[in-house]
Amino acid sequence: MGEETTVNTMIQIAPSILAADFTRLGEQVQQADAAGADLIHIDVMDGRFVPNITMGPLVVEAVRRVTDLPLDVHLMIIEPERYIDAFADAGATNITVHIEASPNLHRTLQLIRARGCRAGVAINPHTPASALGELMYMIDLINVMTVNPGFGGQTFITEMTSKIARLRAMSGDAKRFIDIEVDGGINEETAMTAAQAGANILIVGSALFNNSGTIAENMSVMRSILAEAQQ
Numbered sequence: 001m002g003e004e005t006t007v008n009t010m011i012q013i014a015p016s017i018l019a020a021d022f023t024r025l026g027e028q029v030q031q032a033d034a035a036g037a038d039l040i041h042i043d044v045m046d047g048r049f050v051p052n053i054t055m056g057p058l059v060v061e062a063v064r065r066v067t068d069l070p071l072d073v074h075l076m077i078i079e080p081e082r083y084i085d086a087f088a089d090a091g092a093t094n095i096t097v098h099i100e101a102s103p104n105l106h107r108t109l110q111l112i113r114a115r116g117c118r119a120g121v122a123i124n125p126h127t128p129a130s131a132l133g134e135l136m137y138m139i140d141l142i143n144v145m146t147v148n149p150g151f152g153g154q155t156f157i158t159e160m161t162s163k164i165a166r167l168r169a170m171s172g173d174a175k176r177f178i179d180i181e182v183d184g185g186i187n188e189e190t191a192m193t194a195a196q197a198g199a200n201i202l203i204v205g206s207a208l209f210n211n212s213g214t215i216a217e218n219m220s221v222m223r224s225i226l227a228e229a230q231q
Contacts, residue, residue, distance in 0.1 A: 010200070010230075011195050011199070011200050011201070011202065011226045011230065012038035012039065012200060012201045012202070013036075013037055013038055013201075013202055013204055013208075013219065013222060013223070013226075014037065014038060014039045014040065014041040014072050014181065014201055014202065014203045014204065015029075015032040015037050015040060015041060015204055015205070015208050015209070015215075016041040016042075016043060016152065016183075016203050016204060016205035016208075017029060017040060017041065017042055017043075017063065018041075018043045018054060018152045018205055019152050019153070019205030019206045019208070019209040019210055020209050021209070025059075025062070025063070026062065026063075026065075026066045028209065028215065029063055029066050029067050030066055030067065031214075031215045031216065032208065032215055032219070033067045033068075033069055034216070035215050035216040035219040035220075036219055036223065037069060037219070038069070038070075038201070039069050039070040039071070039072045039093070039094075039201070040063060040067060040069050040070070040071055040072065041072045041074065041183075041203045041205075042055065042059065042060055042063065042071060042072065042073045042074065042092075043055070043074050043076060043152075044056060044073060044074060044075050044076060044077060044087075045076045045077065045149075045150060046076070046077035046078060048077070048078050049076050049077050049078045049098065049100075049101050049149075050076045050149045050150035051150050051151075052150045052151055056086075057083075057086040057087055057089070057090040058090070060073055060087055060090035060091055060092055061090040061091060063091075064090065064091030070093035070094065071091055071092050071093045071094070072093065072094045072096070072120075072181075072201075072203075073087050073092040073093075073094060073095050073096065074096045074120075074122060074143060074183070075087070075095065075096060075097050075098070075101075076098060076101075076122070076149050076150070077101065078101050079101075080097040080098070080101060080102060080108060081097075081102070081104070081107065081108045081111055084108070084111045084112055084115060084117075085115065087117075088112075088115035088116070088117050092117055093117060093118060094117060094118040094119075094120050094140070094141060095112045095115075095117045095118070095119065095120065096119075096120030096121065096122050096141065096143050097109075097112075097120070097121065097122065098121070098122045098123075098124065098149075099121050099122070099123055099124075099127060099131055099132065100123075100124055100127060102121075105121065105135065106135060106138070109121070109135065109138050109139065110138075113138070118140040118141060119138065119139060119140050119141075120139070120140060120141040120142065120143055120179075120181075121135070121139050121141075121142055121143070122142075122143035122144075122145060122149070122183070123142065123143070123144060123145060123163075124145050124148070124149060125145055125146070125147075125148060125157055125159075125160060128163075129163050129166040129167050129170060132167070132170070133170065136170055136171065136173075136174040136176070136178065137174060137176070139178055140178065140179065141178060141179035141180070141181060141201070142167055142178055142179070142180050142181065143181045143183050143203075144160060144163055144164050144167065144180060144181065144182050144183065144199070145160075145183050145184055146160040146182055146183060146184040146185055146186075146190075146194070147183070147184030147185050149184075152205045152206060153205070153206050153210075154184055154185055155185050156184060156185030156186065156187075156190040156193075156194075157184070157185070158193070160182075161193055161194070161197045162197075164180060164182060164194060164197035164198050164199050165197045165198050167180055167198070168180055168197070168198025168199075169198075179200055179201050180198055180199045180200055180201065181199065181201040181202070181203055182194040182199040182201070182202055182203065183203040184203075186202045186203060186204045186205075186207060187204075187206070187207040188207065188221060188222070188225060191204075191222060191225050191226060192225055192226070192228065195226055195230070202222075202226070204222060207222065208222070
């Protein structure tokens with residue numbers, strides 16, 4: 001399988017609530033749900049692994065109360081294994097940890113699966129795709145960081161396109177389908193690039209919540225782009 005493999009499954013959209021208006025968080029999550037979101041992405045930052053502090057299990061629990069969509073929880077924190085139970089209890093569907101923050105990644109993935117959650121691994125721009133090679137058999141999803149983690153609203157790093165393609169090829173080599181998410185700088189210009197490289201989940205923040213249109217209008221534009229990418 002070459003690095004130009006395209007995705008032959010439905011491309012999903014995961015609104016990132018980091019870009020939402022936190023004074024209207026529940027309302028905006030419900031609007032994203034009604035607009036056809038496939039899952040809700042929740043970024044957890046600790047101010048140590050990344051230079052920002054965001055939300056924790058209480059926010060996940062609150063979001064769980066306003067939507068039945070899968071909750072895609074992305075832990076940008078050190079010692080993520082200490083918090084698996086808390087986020088699972090809060091209602092996470094997927095729990096993703098960073099390979100760079102998890103010296104015992106195999107054990108952490110086991111913990112996530114033991115709690116009935118899908119186990120994800122995020123990979124920063126500087127980390128090669130090959131770093132995940134030995135664990136492909138137990139990874140349910142891979143979050144490819146196409147920006148440096150820590151802040152929303154950054155520009156898509158185009159050089160990561162080949163990493164997306166490589167990871168899709170590695171999924172094929174492992175003879176199992178692994179969800180490949182793209183996280184960072186996804187908008188009307190970059191969505192097709194990411195999808196054609198092999199991503200099947202696009203994490204979208206500013207392009208949904210902060211564009212001039214409504215959430216529903218912005219979602220419709222993104223769906224149209226992705227429909228073209230799959231033709």
